[in-house]
Amino acid sequence: MAVVAVLCALAVLLLGGCGTRVAGATNGTNGTNGATPTGPVPWTTMEPSAVTAAQLAADQRTLTLTARVPHGKHPCVRALKAALAAAEQNTFWVQITYSSPSGDRRSGCTGEATASTRIVLPEPLGDQKLIVDHDTQFTTDGAKLPALRLCGELGCHPPATSCTVSSYEQAMIAADAPEHSYRDAEHCDGKWLVIDFSWRTGPVCGDTTATPSGCASRLGDRVFFRAEPAGWKTITSSSAGGCTAVRRAEPEFPKALCATLPPLATSLHPSYPPSSTDK
DSSP: OHHHHHHHHHHHHHHHTSOOOOTTOOTTOSSGGGOOOOSOOOOEEEOOSEEEEEEEOTTSSEEEEEEEEEEOSSOOOEEEEEEEEEEETTEEEEEEEEEESTTSGGGOOOEEEEEEEEEEOSSOOTTOEEEETTTEEEESTTOOTTBOEEOBTTBSSOOOSSSSHHHHHHHHHHTTOOTTOEEEEEEEOSSEEEEEEEEEOSSOTTOTTOSSOTTTOEEEEEEEEEEETTEEEEEEEOSSSSSHHHHHHOTTSOGGGTTTOOOOSOOOSOOSSOOGGGO
């Protein structure tokens, strides 16, 4: 609860420095009814769009954090800094902020570049967690120091690739499956995996006036995976039956897992990479 309170308080401070959106502003301008704004370009407090790397110095306390920030022909970033938001529950929570005029397109800060800032932790990082900007997590476990290891969506220690439900869920995330998708079938041997999944589409599910019902209409796709140390890695996707598509992308994929696959009726999911058999 203490961590939540600290982060909420920090969010209030950040939002307080972000200015007020003018009612009726459109097309990314700060004017009314889409008009081009006039006057000085305002600088507001922001967070990076992404935190991409962290390095730990020899003292085990000094961190260099790299993030993506606005970029343009003129200065786009001031006061880039990292601050410790909380240190508890075996976790350091760090927040990166800066001031930028990029909220107003007149500033010309429409691109992005990387920039770094440093912070000294109150004690050595050791095996404690490092979370930057709410949800970007780094760890020394398995890292090639001085660089820390950037953890994925499933945390720093995702489920091992296997023929289990938790492992299939990791594969669905790797495949960027649409929200609320559900698995129809899995074919797995521990090293290779095929998942057929589908998702509802059409009108809102539960709308009894819609024809057809959103609960009845569905689309599906089939994705092939290879096991890697970080988890399941997508090879390709295909709505065609058999092994042609996947073995074109990965000749070692075992025929035992794909030879009897029937073709799917429909597929809107992008291929990894696109397969000519899906055209």
